[in-house]
Amino acid sequence: xxxxxxxxxxxxxxxxxxxxxxxxxxxxxxxxxxxxxxxxxxxxxxxxxxxxxxxxxxxxxxxxxxxxxxxxxxxxxxxxxxxxxxxxxxxxxxxxxxxxxxxxxxxxxxxxxxxxxxxxxxxxxxxxxxxxxxxxxxxxxxxxxxxxxxxxxxxxxxxxxxxxxxxxxxxxxxxxxxxxxxxxxxxxxxxxxxxxxxxxxxxxxxxxxxxxxxxxxxxxxxxxxxxxxxxxxxxxxxxxxxxxxxxxxxxxxxxxxxxxxxxxxxxxxxxxxxxxxxxxxxxxxxxxxxxxxxxxxxxxxxxxxxxxxxxxxxxxxxxxxxxxxxxxxxxxxxxxxxxxxxxxxxxxxxxxxxxxxxxxxxxxxxxxxxxxxxxxxxxxxxxxxxxxxxxxxxxxxxxxxxxxxxxxxxxxxxxxxxxxxxxxxxxxxxxxxxxxxxxxxxxxxxxxxxxxxxxxxxxxxxxxxxxxxxxxxxxx
Amino acid sequence: xxxxxxxxxxxxxxxxxxxxxxxxxxxxxxxxxxxxxxxxxxxxxxxxxxxxxxxxxxxxxxxxxxxxxxxxxxxxxxxxxxxxxxxxxxxxxxxxxxxxxxxxxxxxxxxxxxxxxxxxxxxxxxxxxxxxxxxxxxxxxxxxxxxxxxxxxxxxxxxxxxxxxxxxxxxxxxxxxxxxxxxxxxxxxxxxxxxxxxxxxxxxxxxxxxxxxxxxxxxxxxxxxxxxxxxxxxxxxxxxxxxxxxxxxxxxxxxxxxxxxxxxxxxxxxxxxxxxxxxxxxxxxxxxxxxxxxxxxxxxxxxxxxxxxxxxxxxxxxxxxxxxxxxxxxxxxxxxxxxxxxxxxxxxxxxxxxxxxxxxxxxxxxxxxxxxxxxxxxxxxxxxxxxxxxxxxxxxxxxxxxxxxxxxxxxxxxxxxxxxxxxxxxxxxxxxxxxxxxxxxxxxxxxxxxxxxxxxxxxxxxxxxxxxxxxxxxxxxxxxxxxxxxxxx
Numbered sequence: 001x002x003x004x005x006x007x008x009x010x011x012x013x014x015x016x017x018x019x020x021x022x023x024x025x026x027x028x029x030x031x032x033x034x035x036x037x038x039x040x041x042x043x044x045x046x047x048x049x050x051x052x053x054x055x056x057x058x059x060x061x062x063x064x065x066x067x068x069x070x071x072x073x074x075x076x077x078x079x080x081x082x083x084x085x086x087x088x089x090x091x092x093x094x095x096x097x098x099x100x101x102x103x104x105x106x107x108x109x110x111x112x113x114x115x116x117x118x119x120x121x122x123x124x125x126x127x128x129x130x131x132x133x134x135x136x137x138x139x140x141x142x143x144x145x146x147x148x149x150x151x152x153x154x155x156x157x158x159x160x161x162x163x164x165x166x167x168x169x170x171x172x173x174x175x176x177x178x179x180x181x182x183x184x185x186x187x188x189x190x191x192x193x194x195x196x197x198x199x200x201x202x203x204x205x206x207x208x209x210x211x212x213x214x215x216x217x218x219x220x221x222x223x224x225x226x227x228x229x230x231x232x233x234x235x236x237x238x239x240x241x242x243x244x245x246x247x248x249x250x251x252x253x254x255x256x257x258x259x260x261x262x263x264x265x266x267x268x269x270x271x272x273x274x275x276x277x278x279x280x281x282x283x284x285x286x287x288x289x290x291x292x293x294x295x296x297x298x299x300x301x302x303x304x305x306x307x308x309x310x311x312x313x314x315x316x317x318x319x320x321x322x323x324x325x326x327x328x329x330x331x332x333x334x335x336x337x338x339x340x341x342x343x344x345x346x347x348x349x350x351x352x353x354x355x356x357x358x359x360x361x362x363x364x365x366x367x368x369x370x371x372x373x374x375x376x377x378x379x380x381x382x383x384x385x386x387x388x389x390x391x392x393x394x395x396x397x398x399x400x401x402x403x404x405x406x407x408x409x410x411x412x413x414x415x416x417x418x419x420x421x422x423x424x425x426x427x428x429x430x431x432x433x434x435x436x437x438x439x440x441x442x443x444x445x446x447x448x449x450x451x452x453x454x455x456x457x458x459x460x461x462x463x464x465x466x467x468x469x470x471x472x473x474x475x476x
Numbered sequence: 477x478x479x480x481x482x483x484x485x486x487x488x489x490x491x492x493x494x495x496x497x498x499x500x501x502x503x504x505x506x507x508x509x510x511x512x513x514x515x516x517x518x519x520x521x522x523x524x525x526x527x528x529x530x531x532x533x534x535x536x537x538x539x540x541x542x543x544x545x546x547x548x549x550x551x552x553x554x555x556x557x558x559x560x561x562x563x564x565x566x567x568x569x570x571x572x573x574x575x576x577x578x579x580x581x582x583x584x585x586x587x588x589x590x591x592x593x594x595x596x597x598x599x600x601x602x603x604x605x606x607x608x609x610x611x612x613x614x615x616x617x618x619x620x621x622x623x624x625x626x627x628x629x630x631x632x633x634x635x636x637x638x639x640x641x642x643x644x645x646x647x648x649x650x651x652x653x654x655x656x657x658x659x660x661x662x663x664x665x666x667x668x669x670x671x672x673x674x675x676x677x678x679x680x681x682x683x684x685x686x687x688x689x690x691x692x693x694x695x696x697x698x699x700x701x702x703x704x705x706x707x708x709x710x711x712x713x714x715x716x717x718x719x720x721x722x723x724x725x726x727x728x729x730x731x732x733x734x735x736x737x738x739x740x741x742x743x744x745x746x747x748x749x750x751x752x753x754x755x756x757x758x759x760x761x762x763x764x765x766x767x768x769x770x771x772x773x774x775x776x777x778x779x780x781x782x783x784x785x786x787x788x789x790x791x792x793x794x795x796x797x798x799x800x801x802x803x804x805x806x807x808x809x810x811x812x813x814x815x816x817x818x819x820x821x822x823x824x825x826x827x828x829x830x831x832x833x834x835x836x837x838x839x840x841x842x843x844x845x846x847x848x849x850x851x852x853x854x855x856x857x858x859x860x861x862x863x864x865x866x867x868x869x870x871x872x873x874x875x876x877x878x879x880x881x882x883x884x885x886x887x888x889x890x891x892x893x894x895x896x897x898x899x900x901x902x903x904x905x906x907x908x909x910x911x912x913x914x915x916x917x918x919x920x921x922x923x924x925x926x927x928x929x930x931x932x933x934x935x936x937x938x939x940x941x942x943x944x945x946x947x948x949x950x951x952x953x954x955x956x957x958x959x960x961x962x963x964x965x
Contacts, residue, residue: 052713
């Protein structure tokens with residue numbers, strides 16, 4: 001009989017914090033600057049430069065820790081992790097090893113098999129490295145230190161997950177918490193959230209963990225799920241064929257759906273960690289913790305309850321809307337402007353979701369403003385445009401955040417409410433389509449649909465269908 | 477008029493009274509440099525044109541009353557491990573042979589704001605590692621009292637320049653005695669302030685938790701005046717302290733009545749040269765005559781200071797010096813195959829033997845499996861040493877002892893036996909481990925005519941007491957006759 005295996009997974013998640021300036025200097029963290037323009041002596045490791053800790057980094061780390069039910073370390077310290085690489089200008093990274101800022105937390109996840117808590121071993125603060133660019137033309141490597149010193153937190157889970165669903169649920173929950181806090185936008189594709197998967201397998205019922213591997217280069221939830229499946233199978237195949245799993249770091253190639261070894265434990269570097277002498281310990285007292293706690297935003301569970309109470313929209317809508325901080329913010333702002341929660345929700349749940357799916361975008365990437373959505377709803381409420389036109393206008397709003405009022409004006413999309421003009425059009429349609437008129441008069445109710453369509457066409461879509469219907473019936 | 481016989485404070489006063497111009501002072505210094513530098517080699521870099529230009533600017537500001545400080549217009553030398561904007565900063569190492577910083581060390585900026593005129597960068601032991609200024613990649617500096625002897629180190633260029641009159645005062649840095657010991661060997665005053673008093677921003681780090689910038693001066697009054705300028709809180713240095721008591725010149729009073737001075741017996745045991753012992757104890761007696769209460773006590777743990785110091789300082793240095801890799805600035809080897817070969821070759825060629833020794837030592841004590849046994853134990857020893865001092869300062873206002881076991885050794889006598897050289901730091905390094913202030917004041921000469929220094933160690937923030945005692949002693953002692961005063965020697 002084949003053996004039953006259990007997968008054991010722990011995650012190391014790096015999150016880039018949304019501070020305006022870097023962790024140890026005043027340089028901007030903005031994306032997209034020309035190489036080495038967001039730099040100074042500190043983040044390029046010039047001799048004699050010294051780090052000064054950005055307080056906002058500590059507060060974001062505390063906020064994430066508190067939301068993940070961690071204990072905050074009263075005296076937390078920074079340590080140096082020493083290794084030579086050109087993207088690391090000092091050849092050491094300032095990180096936290098011995099006394100990280102947050103420890104012993106956990107977050108609850110829910111999957112098809114029910115609820116469980118995934119433990120958080122620790123959260124620590126550290127600095128990001130620069131970026132190496134290989135110049136094939138000159139055959140040399142160039143370094144851009146714009147990212148050097150961008151603040152990161154690393155969230156280390158306990159090995160509490162057992163399958164890909166749990167891992168995805170954990171990551172989604174974590175991402176949502178951090179997005180709600182505004183501590184990061186957590187985009188996997190852009191690298192502002194990075195997850196390394198530690199995985200081992202053992203025979204079901206075994207008490208000891210198997211030998212684990214660490215998987216890197218996972219750029220999407222789908223890649224993570226595939227990598228977990230692939231690595232589980234690889235390890236089971238090894239064990240089944242009497243071989244052993246080697247403790248090593250592996251790199252996932254999502255295109256080939258396989259991984260290869262980067263380095264084994266034997267050639268793992270000795271980082272020679274020691275306390276960073278340039279930074280005194282950070283003392284976090286009860287008062288500071290209280291202040292950060294007081295600033296914590298409304299999280300999803302509370303928000304869901306409030307939406308039900310305040311807006312009376314369906315549970316299904318609430319579920320979708322609150323699953324993205326950005327979507328929830330958009331919903332609340334547009335509702336406040338329009339006073340029409342259900343209509344706002346309908347636009348977000350319907351057309352917005354359809355376009356996101358079509359364009360393979362995340363809700364976080366929505367660029368239109370609540371003002372323009374509210375204006376669009378206003379135009380339909382006052383029957384200035386009909387629903388078909390509204391959908392067309394919404395696409396323009398979605399694409400380029402146009403002002404729907406101006407757009408409708410410029411494109412001449414307003415519904416014609418002049419009964420005289422409409423009556424003339426209807427009369428012309430009746431005159432031009434004697435067959436359909438006869439069919440209708442002979443009891444073929446459906447024929448009126450064709451006549452409505454013809455009238456709308458003649459009006460270039462700018463008529464109110466109800467009015468067309470009424471006039472047709474009247475004239476027939 | 478022999479300008480070189482004036483102290484820094486005297487010179488500034490005469491400039492203010494228009495007896496002499498800033499340019500005349502700078503010219504006098506450069507003609508002295510021309511006369512002495514080829515024999516002494518105090519400087520790595522001299523900036524005569526920049527200094528003359530600066531002199532003009534400063535003179536205008538003194539004349540229009542915007543610069544009124546105690547050192548406005550005074551020529552100063554800066555140790556070559558402090559960054560100077562647009563001026564070569566080498567740490568006396570080949571690896572930084574082409575490094576021109578884009579920024580000033582905060583202490584250098586403070587001097588600039590006060591109107592001091594920087595004339596050049598002084599020689600030192602490479603990366604401040606050494607006690608003789610012989611590990612410099614740019615040749616050794618010689619002792620102005622006797623050119624066959626070393627000036628001490630690592631701030632040997634600064635001490636020798638002050639003693640020889642090649643500047644009016646200088647900045648040095650002290651990680652284990654690197655200001656006090658050369659001050660002692662060169663017969664000048666040197667102070668290592670309480671850790672955190674002077675910003676380390678722009679000081680190229682050796683042992684970050686121990687490094688402090690401080691003055692090397694002709695007398696105690698100058699020392700207090702320089703301290704007043706360079707001591708200030710700096711947001712760019714997270715270990716910088718906010719102190720209210722930086723009016724150091726207010727402490728210049730001849731009054732030691734009732735001052736309790738402890739002499740650690742441990743500092744007068746085997747290994748201390750007889751002539752040094754006699755000179756230091758005579759200085760203690762002199763203070764006693766003035767009303768100080770002087771008594772002996774046991775400090776304990778003195779023998780553990782050297783291993784603890786060399787463990788911690790080397791560990792920090794091994795990490796601090798990682799950035800010198802040939803990638804971003806400084807020396808890069810000419811031929812290499814691939815990145816790691818470039819790293820290895822650059823660093824092998826760029827660093828000298830003593831620096832490599834300490835990098836290896838430091839890397840070893842931090843390596844996996846040895847961290848607890850060496851580094852952590854050294855940190856605990858450091859804490860115990862601090863505690864021993866705390867206990868002593870419950871009873872005493874300050875501790876008095878020698879600066880070094882001997883006077884300046886002859887050239888070429890030290891580097892062949894590094895362990896023996898390290899042992900020479902025994903009286904100075906505990907002060908760095910405990911973060912305390914210490915001052916070295918000339919208190920005599922040996923038979924060869926080489927100066928002996930007296931060390932006073934204070935509790936944290938105890939600089940004013942030290943300055944008061946040193947000032948009192950200096951007044952009693954009278955003119956020490958350093959070579960800078962008068963050209964005759």
